Amino acid sequence: MPAEAAWPQSPVPDVPGDVWRWQLPSVHDASRVRMDLRARLAHPSLTSSSTEDAREGLLLAFEELASNALRHGGGAVEAVIVATAEGWVLALSDEAVDRPPVPAVDRDPALGGMGLPMVAQLSVDHGWSADGGRKHVWARLTSGVAVPGATPAPRGSLA
Numbered sequence: 001m002p003a004e005a006a007w008p009q010s011p012v013p014d015v016p017g018d019v020w021r022w023q024l025p026s027v028h029d030a031s032r033v034r035m036d037l038r039a040r041l042a043h044p045s046l047t048s049s050s051t052e053d054a055r056e057g058l059l060l061a062f063e064e065l066a067s068n069a070l071r072h073g074g075g076a077v078e079a080v081i082v083a084t085a086e087g088w089v090l091a092l093s094d095e096a097v098d099r100p101p102v103p104a105v106d107r108d109p110a111l112g113g114m115g116l117p118m119v120a121q122l123s124v125d126h127g128w129s130a131d132g133g134r135k136h137v138w139a140r141l142t143s144g145v146a147v148p149g150a151t152p153a154p155r156g157s158l159a
Helices: 027-041 052-072 115-122
Strands: 018-024 077-083 087-094 125-131 134-142
Touching: 018 027, 018 052, 027 052, 052 077, 052 087, 052 115, 052 134, 115 134
Parallel strands: none
Antiparallel strands: 018 077, 077 087, 087 134, 125 134
16 A cells, blocks of 8 residues: 555644543444534534534544444444534544554445545544554544634644
8 A cells, every 4th residue: 555545643633622522332323423423513602613514524524433443443432522613633442453544545436445535535634543552543624614813734733
């Protein structure tokens, strides 16, 4: 696989914000959590500080990373989202520290495996790390709304 196609190894950004956390014991729980996330994103404070496209992008990124963690990860899966004024940091973790995320390259889209490239397109930064016996696959997404005084971080930056 070409180096540019690899999911970059980088720790989850440590950013201040509201932390939302869910356990996903099974695939069925991903749907329940997605509905809870959709309800949280419908709160007036978030609808006024983010675009509909940004919220839909977060839901799609969650669905893709959760699906990957549940299908290809191991052990207990946990989803964490940190909501900030600029957007969200989404991280899914599992116990498969020996299985890094591998984006599909040159695969027929009908065969699946396009989730990681899609999440990379939706995010301003993404990566994965292994620590404490867990693998963390993450993406940082913007709210879609310019925040006064904030400067967008360049792609690849964790600031």
